[in-house]
Amino acid sequence: MAQRELILALAKVIIAAAWADNELTPAESNSMKDLLFRLPESHSSGNRRLNSQEWAMLEMYMDSPVGAAERAQLITELQAALHTPEDKELVMQTLDNLVRADGVITAEEQAVVTEIQSALDEVDVGFFGQLSRLLQGPMQRRTEAVSRAANREQYFEEFVRNKVYYGVRRKLDQEHIELELPDETLRRLSSIGGLMARVAQVDGKVTDEEFAEMVHILQDTMDVTHEQALFISQVAVSEVSHELDFLRLTRELAAVITPEEGDRLLRTLFLVAVADGFVSNEESEEIFNIGYSLNLTHRQFIQAKLTIPADKRTA
Incomplete structure (x- = not known):
């Protein structure tokens, strides 16, 4: 047998x-x-x-x-x-x-x-x-x-739970790169990078403006170098597709995110969406769904949306 x-x-x-x-x-x-x-x-x-x-x-x-x-x-x-x-x-x-x-x-x-x-x-x-x-x-x-x-199976749990972090770990091992970041920081960067990539890919492609905004946001809000932010953003864009379910992107973050961090994250996602000049209805809906998966409130979503000028977003 x-x-x-x-x-x-x-x-x-x-x-x-x-x-x-x-x-x-x-x-x-x-x-x-x-x-x-x-x-x-x-x-x-x-x-x-x-x-x-x-x-x-x-x-x-x-x-x-x-x-x-x-x-x-x-x-x-x-x-x-x-x-x-x-x-x-x-x-x-x-x-x-x-x-x-x-x-x-x-x-x-x-x-x-x-x-x-x-x-x-x-x-x-x-x-x-x-x-x-x-x-x-x-x-x-x-x-x-x-x-x-490099045995990918050592990161099997990450493949299931946090695909961007899985991709980051694999690429670091394969290319013998040291980012010199604590693992907790790397996980959070991967989660946030993945969510930004998800929003940027709503229309089927990530524009140069959207990618640049992703790098800027990670560098500015997570206190990492440009090279570190660039690396995470590149992996996030390559690992995330519209077919990847929200659970695999939000599971770890949902367990630890505070209301204040949730507010900042939603505003961040809208900044990525508006980077190419306008927040489409599809992008707004995607951000709403992400917020819902993270147990954030509708009020938080509306407040974040209102930070974008009315002429650069759908009503």
Whole structure:
């Protein structure tokens, strides 16, 4: 019987293979989710579907590219989870399904999948030896690569709770950057940056004026350097989309924000909205929804809105 650890380890390697060309299109992502959804029933794993936490773990890998070092790390985990010929057959069949999922596969993806399947036809040890060569180079470099790989799973809780902070931590690790800020400050900067990015993206794009205002606000109100504010703003814009639910942006902040801080935050969000010259009805509605998620009052929202001149906002 396939163990749950095998299902998850295989799913992560499948996602890593899909990232071989450093791109995961919406169509590929949808095909991937369908394949992963059916994965438990393709083997004698009790037909138990992946639970919400397991799906969140996999979505974390679909969220951003999986590099060679991290792929090598995932391969090692899959190696540890393989125990029986039945496990091997599950891997082979799933990789075949991956190739046929949407009828389109890049040369890089095909190289990864073909090498895996060819090696599996031989012996398990050969499989991992050849795959490590494909993904990382000579075997002696593989161990070094695995030890260097930044494991995104150490920030899994942050991915679920505060996606901007998750993105900040990942980027700091990957690029070996030190912001020299207390973790509490970094979390708050991430939360506020994420909410500003959410407002700026209401119309589908972030203007230069809106981005500059985000940087200015963080630098001015949070007592950080221009470089620190710029870094947080860049990550916030890249991590936040209109599809990201409010809960993931407001959960931590809602638990600690005071009424006075709430007033300042709402005014801040209106400053971002008006940065391009006018606060649209959609932007105003977005700020209202953010305030509601933070348990702020309608009166606080109105007072913040009135700080913007009438000719620069909707009524």
